[in-house]
Amino acid sequence: MQDAQIINSRDLEFQLFEVLEVEALTRRPRYADHSRETFTAALDTAHAVAIEKFAPHNRLSDEHEPQFDGQRVTMPAEVKEALDAMRATGFLAAGKDYELGGMQLPSVISFACLSLFKSANMATSSYAMLTTANANVIERFGSAAQKRKYLQALFEGRAFGTMALTEPQAGSSLSDLVTSATPNEDGTYSIRGNKIFISGGDHELSENIVHLVLARIPGGPPGVKGISLFTVPKFQVNEDGSLGARNDVALAGLIHKMGWRGTTSTMLSFGEHGACIGELLGDPHHGLAYMFHMMNEARIGVGLGAVMLGYRGYLASLDYARERPQGRHPDNKNPLDPQVPLIEHADVRRMLLAQKAYVEGAYALCLYAASLVDEQNTGVSDTARAEAGLLLDLLTPVVKSWPSQWCLEANSLAIQIHGGYGYTREYPVEQFYRDNRLNMIHEGTHGIQAIDLLGRKVTMKQGAALKLLAREIQHTIDAARAHVSLHAHADALGDTWRDLSATVEALLSTLAEDSERALANANAFLEAFGHVVMAWTWLRQAIVASAALPQAHSEADADFYRGKLHACQWFFRWELPRVALMFATLRSLDDTTLRMAPRWF
Amino acid sequence: MQDAQIINSRDLEFQLFEVLEVEALTRRPRYADHSRETFTAALDTAHAVAIEKFAPHNRLSDEHEPQFDGQRVTMPAEVKEALDAMRATGFLAAGKDYELGGMQLPSVISFACLSLFKSANMATSSYAMLTTANANVIERFGSAAQKRKYLQALFEGRAFGTMALTEPQAGSSLSDLVTSATPNEDGTYSIRGNKIFISGGDHELSENIVHLVLARIPGGPPGVKGISLFTVPKFQVNEDGSLGARNDVALAGLIHKMGWRGTTSTMLSFGEHGACIGELLGDPHHGLAYMFHMMNEARIGVGLGAVMLGYRGYLASLDYARERPQGRHPDNKNPLDPQVPLIEHADVRRMLLAQKAYVEGAYALCLYAASLVDEQNTGVSDTARAEAGLLLDLLTPVVKSWPSQWCLEANSLAIQIHGGYGYTREYPVEQFYRDNRLNMIHEGTHGIQAIDLLGRKVTMKQGAALKLLAREIQHTIDAARAHVSLHAHADALGDTWRDLSATVEALLSTLAEDSERALANANAFLEAFGHVVMAWTWLRQAIVASAALPQAHSEADADFYRGKLHACQWFFRWELPRVALMFATLRSLDDTTLRMAPRWF
Structure with a gap:
């Protein structure tokens, strides 16, 4: 059962109820129906689904990464089963209004629930995280028609979402992206261009995929000031919500990564046959601002992912250090005495303590950042809300980068505690290390x-x-x-x-x-x-x-x-x-x- | 040709001829036939073979790791072709006496040549390194009969060698190993036990495999003082050098590693059917001392391997940073100006400079350590030889561990410079990072x-x-x-x-x-x-x-x-x-x- 330990539940309880005192949130009108019990129930459900449906195929997805035969992307069936379970238990819309089918949970509780899915299976949970982030942009900036078309489908997981920003020639320099969006007479736009590293860019996990695409409307200003945002569905959506024609978005290829292999990373080609239709989201030339509006939460998500990979490794190595007999104390040279567990060695304890400091500290930081989102949204005064927003803006680069760096280091220590075994694919820690290396790169490099x-x-x-x-x-x-x-x-x-x-x-x-x-x-x-x-x-x-x-x-x-x-x-x-x-x-x-x-x- | 850059030749020249002044070695009797020209010729040949035969299949071996069908271990044919080329050019015995078929090169030159093979393909070159280390032990401590049986075959690569130390229950604690060696009437020993993480433990790259096995003669003292060393060939060797019966050494399984995948890592079972015959090497109960005698060089080898993986990554990222246009200087906000190469950004230059400091520094350290081996062997006075030995003993833990830690960090920086591309298997740097993580573990953990x-x-x-x-x-x-x-x-x-x-x-x-x-x-x-x-x-x-x-x-x-x-x-x-x-x-x-x-x- 080496895969079963996804969290120290006592630590989670400590962070939420003792450090952040989240129970106080239930005094706010939005969370009035909630209580410590409902928060705990949500966490318990997330924990159970994560253990039962997400954790068991974490290695399987790594070993059997998505395949593209030129027509379809296939992957182990367990991925869809897990996401279906997440859908069924409502975690795709955990923080959303009741009337949208959500649970109206505070962000800090939603993030804590998400952390359990991430810990159990980073790659599979990514599809959900991307979908939530995508839906949040449409909810906030989309037209009534766009919301009607996409929102319910995204919250219910009938459609999954992507963020299609990066282009092969532009990388981090969004200023240089060239995908074009040419206005059509009916108000839609014809999209043409190539995107790369689009996570979840193609799959058959959902009926539809809604791409949020950054592109330029010809004649707009150069640089980042001329970038607009478009909804580009894989299948057009009819007025009644049924799926229409296939849009001209083609999978140009899958990217093969060092880790995080269960999430498709794609090269997408928009409008190769001149028939890719997108709809403008919000005003022209404001695309980047809309995207960045979501970045705080996306970056908390990245930081939290780095934490959970670190956390998994820490728990696995703690377990191993307690069970594995190895050597004796430095002052005991008697080979006839039994070996002591690894944890008895000072250097092993150092590696455990360092991991604990990195992962529990980073977990506390990410949950604190999530609590700032709540404060920003439901704080008791204008000042409180504004201040929370400011603090969150300031801390976001740290929340994104600190865990990416130090929880990766934690993963390295987890391997080291396992010795030679840790370097093999027979133990889980090497995968966490490979998976975690991405976090210093995506959603804005270090x-x-x-x-x-x-x-x-x-x-x-x-x-x-x-x-x-x-x-x-x-x-x-x-x-x-x-x-x-x-x-x-x-x-x-x-x-x-x-x-x-x-x-x-x-x-x-x-x-x-x-x-x-x-x-x-x-x-x-x-x-x-x-x-x-x-x-x-x-x-x-x-x-x-x-x-x-x-x-x-x-x-x-x-x-x-x-x-x-x-x-x-x-x-x-x-x-x-x-x-x-x-x-x-x-x-x-x-x-x-x-x-x-x-x-x- | 992204794979072709395995060294900065100017740096190698600088290290050898300017810093270490290796030409002075030619004044010593052992190297009297040598000159700067012969040294350079050996390096050039190693470079050419490394580029032509080792580098091209570095990724292939990673993607197609050795397979065991219960009978045979198979791997890409290129591995054997490369090792055959190394054999043919004499690099398995580069430092050995002329009469043994060697080139009688100084250690520092042998190590420099080896560094090129390591850089080109760590996994394939490992078979050679292990064989050399194995042969060195037999040469130094073996009986005349053992030398006759094995040495020439090892130097010529007809036999490859292993070091079979680690056992599943003992890991780093050699004191606790339990493999037994029971004396037979004919002076041989019956070996029984299990070993794990034995690199090169089985394959069909050579006609025979000579295992050096640590085991206990029953009745000997407990702990490390009761460990003896044995030669245990895969096939018995007849007096005329021809191969005899298959010995009872069985491959219990291959280990699947995060990186370094081209080198078989094996679980070996000795004497499962009671018929594994080994010969004592040297005196009983001195096995560990014999093994440790070789450790200095083995650990220089590990350090050097870590360096070369770092070096490859550095050169690849330097190349990438010079070629890849990305963004503009911080004081230029004009998106109509062309993008500048990555190397123009201060943070990218920091990552290159850090890599340069790590890998060129560590390279200098390893070559210096190799020059101490020469000084120890051929120094001009007893004092000089003794002092070199002492210094080498002191520095060995650093030579092994510093590159393992910091050249791994260099590999991480190389990935970072490549951005998202660096995290994919379409670029070489992620493999270096995976390969290099082993070096902090094997041959004695950090x-x-x-x-x-x-x-x-x-x-x-x-x-x-x-x-x-x-x-x-x-x-x-x-x-x-x-x-x-x-x-x-x-x-x-x-x-x-x-x-x-x-x-x-x-x-x-x-x-x-x-x-x-x-x-x-x-x-x-x-x-x-x-x-x-x-x-x-x-x-x-x-x-x-x-x-x-x-x-x-x-x-x-x-x-x-x-x-x-x-x-x-x-x-x-x-x-x-x-x-x-x-x-x-x-x-x-x-x-x-x-x-x-x-x-x-």
């Missing part, structure tokens, strides 16, 4: 997140978001002072924040005069900033654990809180101190990389 | 290297090896003072060495009283120590480059030296400073991991 953070988010609205974060961190530091054992951490976080502020000041004063130099080491800024955010996230968990420990219900509960406090300490002892050096190097405006002439390589 | 370094190598002979390294580093610091641009680096290296020395002192004073605590953070010590060694390695390269730059033969040559100087600076600016924090934490004897109780996870 480098793009770094420039987004330093070049845009830190400065937006005169640094208002950064000030908000400073305030929140100060609250945490103040709260930590009530706990003697956390004083040193509170001081360290305070010192580091001042260091961060001074660094931001130095970089921003250069940004105006020499943006290339100021942004040259943005990657280091993202990494250091991320570590500060993570230290804060751990301190918040530690405060709750420290307060709860004296009145723990059981020894197991007390051990759980001690583990939280210890993981926090590990992070403050072994990880946070690294940022001082990064900030110092950043403040020096080191230009080593900038000055490396291409011909010197 | 954790074992760390304990070897701190618990054994640093203290051996009253710290004599460490003192030698201090002397060598001081020589380099003194030499660097002749170059104004290197003063700051020289100071930094001196400061860091003092920091390291103080840390060693603190740890060693604890080692006697509480070995568990002193060794608890050995992993951090290995990493910090490795970075100091790498800074030294880079400074030695920088000294040569700085001296050569003013009289460079061409602008391209000058650019090459500038690149070396700049990569050195990057390492001193961005990597070396990290160790101060590690040393400080180590000196604090932090016990966070030790105190984490298993039940708190």
Whole structure:
């Protein structure tokens, strides 16, 4: 049953009900029908479906990736069965209004449910995640006709969705995309162009596929200001909702990835025969803004996916380290004594503790980000809603990139604990490692997140978001002072924040005069900033654990809180101190990389 | 031709002839027939064979891993063709005496030649590397009869070799292996037991396979002191060298790995039918010592393999970054301007520079280690030979582990530069990343290297090896003072060495009283120590480059030296400073991991 452990349920409970206190959300009108019990029931259902329908074929989908015979895309039947179960239990529309067939769950609960599907099977759950993201764009920006045509089908999983942004020649540079959308007399557009890396771009998991396609209307402005968004269905949809003619969207080929193999990654060709019909979504030339509106949630989704792959590996290696006898303590040279479990070795414990700090910390961060979405949507005041939105904007690059980097590192540690076995496909951890490597790339690479953070988010609205974060961190530091054992951490976080502020000041004063130099080491800024955010996230968990420990219900509960406090300490002892050096190097405006002439390589 | 770039030949020339000054070796009697020309001819031949025979099937072997139908192991024919070409050109015995059919090349040249085969195709070249390592043990410790039976066949590649150490229940804990060797009346032994992860354990690439098997003679001492070494051929060898009966060594199954798929990894069953005959090699109960005698070279081989995978990825991503247009400089928002090549972006240049620092630095380190093997074997005095042996012993854990960690990181950066393409099997870099992940595990995990370094190598002979390294580093610091641009680096290296020395002192004073605590953070010590060694390695390269730059033969040559100087600076600016924090934490004897109780996870 090595595949069965998809979460530490005690940790999930801790995050939601003790750290984020999600029960308080039920006092808001939108969630008035909900209670701790309904939240738990949703989580339990998601957990059961994930274990029964998603986890069992995780390796199968990796070994039998989708095949394209020139006509049809086929994949193991278990993928569709799992998604059908997700449909049937309502998780495609978990957060949506009751009248749309949704459960009207808060985002933080929806994301927590989604996390269980992701943990059980990243590739299969991706079809659902893409569909939700797609539906959210149409719900928010689509016309009444578009909503009527597509929304119900997407929420019910009769249609699945894609995001068709990237083109072969443009990659991260959306400014350079060339797919065209030529107006027809009936108000529709003829789409023509090629897209690449479109996840879920073709399959037979649903009756229809709705592509959201970025394209240019001829005559529009160059660059990102001339990009519009279109709905392009695989099958046209008639007024009564029935499916009409096949649209001219062709699968040009499947892409074969290192991991995440169960999700089709496609090259799509639009309008090769001149007959691809799309409908404009929203206003012309605003396509990118619409897409970016969804990016916060999509990027939380990526971060959360990275977390869950890390989490799976952590649990698998913890299990292995407890079961596998191997060697003896360094001070025992007697070969006649029995071997001790791996977990008895300090270095193995280090690798477990590091994983715990990375994955539980990143999980806390992602769920916090999801709670900001709720705050943004249903916060009790205009100010609360606006502030939550600002904070979320600022934190999004970290939520996307920190787990992608450190939970991948966690996966590497999980392999290492397994030794030679971990490197084989007979154990699950190598797949998590392969799957997770994608997360630093898609939905905006690490480098793009770094420039987004330093070049845009830190400065937006005169640094208002950064000030908000400073305030929140100060609250945490103040709260930590009530706990003697956390004083040193509170001081360290305070010192580091001042260091961060001074660094931001130095970089921003250069940004105006020499943006290339100021942004040259943005990657280091993202990494250091991320570590500060993570230290804060751990301190918040530690405060709750420290307060709860004296009145723990059981020894197991007390051990759980001690583990939280210890993981926090590990992070403050072994990880946070690294940022001082990064900030110092950043403040020096080191230009080593900038000055490396291409011909010197 | 994306697969064709297996090395920067200018760098190889620099390492061998400028940094290591290998031409001086030709003044030694053993290499008197050699010259720069013969060295270069050997390298050129290796390069040509590697390109023509090894590189083309690197992906093929990954996609079509060896199959076992219960009787035979099959794999693509190209593997055997490549190894046949290696045989034919004499590279299986490159360093061996002329009378054994060898080329009598220095180790540093043999390793340099081997590096080209590794770069071109890690999996295929592994069969050769294992065979050489196996033959070296028999040559050194075998009886005359064993040498007669096996040696020539191994050098000529009619037989291939394995190292059969690991058992399913024992993993890294060799002390716990249970395979038995019961004496027969004729002086042979009946072997019975199971081995796992035996690379090259079965195949049809050679007429015979000679397994070197660790096993226990009943009645011997427990633990590692009761382990003996045996030659166990797949087919018995008659006195005239012809093959006799099939021995009772059975392939119990192939292991399916994440990468490195072209090399069979096997579970072997010895004596299942009571008829597996082996011969004792050397004295009883000394098996581990014989094996460890070969470990230095085997571990250089692992380090070098890690380097070459990193090197391939670096060259591929450098090529890609130069060719691929993508986006514009941060200060140019005009979408009508053409896109610039990826290499124009600071963050891409950072990823290239980091890769260059990792892979060229690690390459220099491995070749230096190989030159120590030469010094150990043919040094001009007893002292020189003894000192080289000591230094090599000390550096071996670093040579094995540093490239395994940092050239894997280089592979990750190579993927990142390729963006989404890098994550696909249509590009070569994802395979390098998968292949390279093994190197932190096999031939002694990272954790074992760390304990070897701190618990054994640093203290051996009253710290004599460490003192030698201090002397060598001081020589380099003194030499660097002749170059104004290197003063700051020289100071930094001196400061860091003092920091390291103080840390060693603190740890060693604890080692006697509480070995568990002193060794608890050995992993951090290995990493910090490795970075100091790498800074030294880079400074030695920088000294040569700085001296050569003013009289460079061409602008391209000058650019090459500038690149070396700049990569050195990057390492001193961005990597070396990290160790101060590690040393400080180590000196604090932090016990966070030790105190984490298993039940708190």
